[in-house]
Amino acid sequence: MSLDLEHIMNVLPQRYPFRFVDRVISFNEGKREITCIKNFSMNEYFFSGHFPGNPVVPGVIMIEAMAQAAILLYAALKPDIAATKPDFFLGRVEATFKKPVYPGDTIVIEATASKLLESSGIVETKAKVNDHICAKTSVAFGIKKHHDRYE
């Protein structure tokens, strides 16, 4: 599996300013695990409002970053389905937040497949800064053919 930005851009439908994975640093097919990173620079658009004078990465952005890592994991494990460019949509998220993430932090997201089917998946993720867990999620998502969304 290619770990470069071109691969990420090819798999993830999200684009700036809503792509929250910068790089895939490892993929272990046997363990069904992928590790991604995202650098949060002070230039991120949301810091000006969340919060003025006290910038913190919003929890929903953390969840989105972890969900995007889950998509990359799904695509790595099910490349034939990913190649059809399906729509991925969140079904359920259970999230726990342990520590805030600040501008300048790099989060390392470890995503592990719990159960992946053709049309849905459950992935467990952990986001770490300097080896400390900042957030954990269990993400359940669906996969549909691109034009199925209104059917």
Add this chain to the structure above:
Amino acid sequence: MAPKNFEVIKQEVKKAVAAIIEIPESKLTDDIKFIEDLGIDSMMALEIVASIEKKYKIVIPEEDIPKMRCLRDIYNSLEKKL
């Protein structure tokens, strides 16, 4: 530890399924159809399967999932695996 009575397991499964699809247990009869009668989608089906796998430490193959069309089908499948 003595193996669980299968009737207890059935009650546990029913409770878990009712919680996932958010209907009262009283409405979840053994033969009510998940898709046709309850509108369960693929994601809910996955949640049900994952919760059963986790609780009873079994693996339900992807090809078996479409065969589980009602609670009774789950019971029958579980009875063979446990």
